[in-house]
Amino acid sequence: MSTLFEPVTIGDIALTNRIVMAPLTRNRSPNAVPGDLTATYYTQRASAGLLVSEGTPITQQGQGYADVPGLYKPESLAGWRKVTDAVHAAGGKIVAQIWHVGRISHTSLQPNGGQPVAPSAITAKSKTYVINPDGTGGFVETSAPRALALDEIPGILEDYRKAARAAVDEAGFDGVEIHAANGYLIDQFLRSSSNHRTDAYGGSIENRTRFLFEVAEAVAKEIGGGRTGIRISPVTPSNDVEDNQPQPLFNRAVERLAPLGLAFIHVVEGQTGGARDFQQGDSAFDYVALKAAYRNAGGKAAWLVNNGYTGEAAAHAVESGYADLVSFGRPFIANPDLVRRLKEKAPLNGLDAATLYGGGAKGYTDYPALA
Numbered sequence: 001m002s003t004l005f006e007p008v009t010i011g012d013i014a015l016t017n018r019i020v021m022a023p024l025t026r027n028r029s030p031n032a033v034p035g036d037l038t039a040t041y042y043t044q045r046a047s048a049g050l051l052v053s054e055g056t057p058i059t060q061q062g063q064g065y066a067d068v069p070g071l072y073k074p075e076s077l078a079g080w081r082k083v084t085d086a087v088h089a090a091g092g093k094i095v096a097q098i099w100h101v102g103r104i105s106h107t108s109l110q111p112n113g114g115q116p117v118a119p120s121a122i123t124a125k126s127k128t129y130v131i132n133p134d135g136t137g138g139f140v141e142t143s144a145p146r147a148l149a150l151d152e153i154p155g156i157l158e159d160y161r162k163a164a165r166a167a168v169d170e171a172g173f174d175g176v177e178i179h180a181a182n183g184y185l186i187d188q189f190l191r192s193s194s195n196h197r198t199d200a201y202g203g204s205i206e207n208r209t210r211f212l213f214e215v216a217e218a219v220a221k222e223i224g225g226g227r228t229g230i231r232i233s234p235v236t237p238s239n240d241v242e243d244n245q246p247q248p249l250f251n252r253a254v255e256r257l258a259p260l261g262l263a264f265i266h267v268v269e270g271q272t273g274g275a276r277d278f279q280q281g282d283s284a285f286d287y288v289a290l291k292a293a294y295r296n297a298g299g300k301a302a303w304l305v306n307n308g309y310t311g312e313a314a315a316h317a318v319e320s321g322y323a324d325l326v327s328f329g330r331p332f333i334a335n336p337d338l339v340r341r342l343k344e345k346a347p348l349n350g351l352d353a354a355t356l357y358g359g360g361a362k363g364y365t366d367y368p369a370l371a
Helices: 036-044 074-089 150-169 185-190 210-223 246-260 287-296 311-319 330-334 338-344
Strands: 008-010 013-015 019-021 050-057 094-099 127-131 137-141 176-179 228-232 264-268 302-306 325-328
Touching (some): 176 210, 264 287, 311 338, 325 330
Parallel strands (some): 176 228
């Protein structure tokens, strides 16, 4: 029987425990460059078995929120190198969550003020974060997207490949997590509500899972499957996506990932940041069946679960064999020493929700650790 605090090796990455810090957007990297404060933030949390970075766009086109760090500028890569060096010096491991937001963007964030791109020209009923002319930040409605032309898709696959290589070689990450969750570009291709294409990337489940597979294949071939993970959220309605047949859709998605030798599959259970029993379609989503579909197809990646886990529930998930690792999001924001607190069953700091997005050290690096 495995326990939450035991070491584990996932793919090519050896971890000291099975507690993972989930990706968390904090909007504190002006001009897409993470700074010294970001290095402090991640280093404070390096006792996690694995840190997954905040979502990090692969290109400016892939950016949907102001002041998020990137992987597409030399200054950004140099900034990330300071972060990863500091995390490694503290004994931690960190992967970059590589991100293309698709339609969840605003023209003010796009190259030359252009339209965001998406599988189909369907505007999301969602909001994004921009910096106003007076320097303050705020949330605004997303801009109307344009549909990607078929001949543009290979270029985006190349963007993912290049970003993964830069993350490992130049920024010093231990690997990458492909962001295929929460209604962003890959998830937009998966879901019937956001993908109305009639070509090889739309219509059938096989076609709608094609882009997911091609991104994962390109990244795994470039940096090795053992340094590649992927995050999915089968039923979350985040950013205005839905599908009335999520079970066969995501069962097929993970079956297609099985041959790639990935390090981990990161599954958001239920509604991201909300109810764990949220469902789409006619019946409750079966996460055990999802994992079985992956294993039956030959997939050996570590199974990482997320959303609303307590320390007790996380321990049970690992000890029972339901999962190999468990990730925590907001608890890690307010508790840099979350691993110790879970192990000692110590009380958790409360979260200051007003400081989640944007700002400086307050609500970022000033949460106290246990004495």
